[in-house]
Amino acid sequence: MELKQTPLYEEHKRLDARMLPFSGWMMPIQYSGILAEHKCTRKNASIFDTCHMGEIFISGSPTQTNLENILTVNLNKIKVYSCRYCSMLNENGGVIDDLLVYKISADKFILVVNAARIEKDEEHIRKNLAKTAICQNLSDSLGKIDIQGPCSCDILCDLITKDIFRLKYYHFDYFDILGEKNIISRTGYTGELGYEIFLSNEKIGQLWALLLKDKRLKPAGLGARDTLRMEMGYSLYGEDIDQTVTPQEAGLEKFVDFNKDFIGRDALLKQKEKGLVKERIYFMTVSRRSPRHNYKIYTDGKEIGYVTSGTFAPSLSCGIGMGFASPDFADLGRGIVLKEKDTQISISGIIVEKPFYKNGSLRLL
Amino acid sequence: MNVPEDLLYTKDHEWIRIEGKVGTIGITDHAQSSLGDITFVELPKIAAKIKQLEQFATIESVKVASDVFAPMSGEVIKINEQLQNTPEIVNQSPYEKAWFVAINIDAQSEKANLMTAAQYKQYLKEKEK
Numbered sequence: 001m002e003l004k005q006t007p008l009y010e011e012h013k014r015l016d017a018r019m020l021p022f023s024g025w026m027m028p029i030q031y032s033g034i035l036a037e038h039k040c041t042r043k044n045a046s047i048f049d050t051c052h053m054g055e056i057f058i059s060g061s062p063t064q065t066n067l068e069n070i071l072t073v074n075l076n077k078i079k080v081y082s083c084r085y086c087s088m089l090n091e092n093g094g095v096i097d098d099l100l101v102y103k104i105s106a107d108k109f110i111l112v113v114n115a116a117r118i119e120k121d122e123e124h125i126r127k128n129l130a131k132t133a134i135c136q137n138l139s140d141s142l143g144k145i146d147i148q149g150p151c152s153c154d155i156l157c158d159l160i161t162k163d164i165f166r167l168k169y170y171h172f173d174y175f176d177i178l179g180e181k182n183i184i185s186r187t188g189y190t191g192e193l194g195y196e197i198f199l200s201n202e203k204i205g206q207l208w209a210l211l212l213k214d215k216r217l218k219p220a221g222l223g224a225r226d227t228l229r230m231e232m233g234y235s236l237y238g239e240d241i242d243q244t245v246t247p248q249e250a251g252l253e254k255f256v257d258f259n260k261d262f263i264g265r266d267a268l269l270k271q272k273e274k275g276l277v278k279e280r281i282y283f284m285t286v287s288r289r290s291p292r293h294n295y296k297i298y299t300d301g302k303e304i305g306y307v308t309s310g311t312f313a314p315s316l317s318c319g320i321g322m323g324f325a326s327p328d329f330a331d332l333g334r335g336i337v338l339k340e341k342d343t344q345i346s347i348s349g350i351i352v353e354k355p356f357y358k359n360g361s362l363r364l365l
Numbered sequence: 366m367n368v369p370e371d372l373l374y375t376k377d378h379e380w381i382r383i384e385g386k387v388g389t390i391g392i393t394d395h396a397q398s399s400l401g402d403i404t405f406v407e408l409p410k411i412a413a414k415i416k417q418l419e420q421f422a423t424i425e426s427v428k429v430a431s432d433v434f435a436p437m438s439g440e441v442i443k444i445n446e447q448l449q450n451t452p453e454i455v456n457q458s459p460y461e462k463a464w465f466v467a468i469n470i471d472a473q474s475e476k477a478n479l480m481t482a483a484q485y486k487q488y489l490k491e492k493e494k
Contacts, residue, residue, distance in 0.1 A: 018401075030401065033456075034401060034402050034427045034428070035402040035427065036402075223401070223427060227427060287405070288404055288405040288425075288452070289405050290404065290405070290430070292429075292430060311427060311428075312404040312425065312427050314427075
């Protein structure tokens with residue numbers, strides 16, 4: 001399959017980024033280096049090309065259109081101009097995708113979804129949506145840049161408008177961005193104060209260039225995006241969650257509203273009643289060694305689970321990871337050993353709480 | 366890519382500096398650059414025997430764990446303790462500060478299995494194509 005390029009592809013080439021395939025897209029993994037980009041995000045600010053992500057617009061009252069039935073949060077309860085993290089489930093309660101829903105008005109919503117899942121999501125939405133609903137997949141024409149880090153608010157106030165300052169955590173609004181009226185939300189995937197800026201593909205290169213002129217920020221790639229999200233214990237679709245995993249197994253139950261009906265609800269309730277077979281754990285290693293996807297997890301010589309994602313944590317200088325373990329052995333403080341199959345690699349660790357990194361500027365302001 | 370003239374190289378991107386019976390070993394500039402930020406290095410113990418083209422160390426970058434192979438066989442006589450707490454020197458100085466181990470070389474004849482700087486440069490060029 002031919003890899004897609006975002007409208008910022010040439011910019012990345014110019015910056016001499018290391019490019020690699022990700023979810024069907026050719027994406028920048030790093031510019032100067034993952035550690036430097038990670039630290040720059042925590043200390044100042046970074047911009048990320050997130051044009052590969054999907055945006056699906058849905059119009060019509062959520063009850064009548066059946067959108068309410070497709071998502072795990074109660075759309076009527078959400079305030080206009082705010083966002084919620086939630087999931088879209090199959091009948092078995094497995095996660096088709098995790099996403100942010102933006103409420104523009106009582107009957108207009110945007111779903112911001114993972115790049116690798118755009119087609120599957122659209123198919124599932126259209127299959128379950130009432131005929132009266134209008135569903136538009138604008139992923140191919142709408143670009144997005146994430147700006148993340150403690151300086152991000154000051155930078156946007158200087159470059160776009162002072163009104164950015166008024167945006168609260170998980171809220172959004174329309175702003176005049178380079179002559180185009182579009183959305184900026186105070187959201188992100190790093191644990192830092194940050195924003196996601198939506199702009200047409202035609203204008204997004206101009207925005208990238210404008211932001212880059214500011215000396216307080218640097219571009220960061222998907223490598224740093226991954227280490228940043230992992231230090232917060234945020235799940236990555238395809239690694240930590242997929243269609244075989246339910247939100248309650250993945251530790252995402254608080255983003256599910258059981259007081260409403262939705263696809264997968266019965267399966268989740270049944271699973272709860274029977275008891276979970278596996279549950280989400282977070283762990284850190286007692287060295288600089290990092291756990292990796294699919295390493296097996298042991299305690300007292302007994303296999304209890306597996307790693308879904310792991311990395312070196314630049315802010316903590318140790319290995320961190322998340323995975324699944326049998327609930328009988330998922331208690332905090334438990335000593336574990338992480339092993340790669342068929343090799344000698346064996347790393348000692350301990351089960352801890354998330355987030356790993358606790359000093360993020362996320363809720364600053 | 367920096368490829369010093371006075372070293373011999375493996376296809377797995379390790380180098381060895383031979384001074385009499387003693388060989389000093391590390392990974393090349395190309396290796397550190399493709400791995401990215403190095404976060405951990407595991408070395409053998411002093412007096413360990415290592416064998417040519419067999420794994421003797423492990424190196425981790427943010428993204429991946431990789432094996433490091435011995436350019437020549439011998440007994441480890443020195444290890445670079447600095448790598449334990451400051452593995453980033455592998456990125457900064459792969460041929461000087463970030464040597465991995467020094468060995469007492471078993472057999473000089475093993476040099477025949479290694480590449481000269483010119484050959485290694487050519488090898489890198491072909492790999493890039």
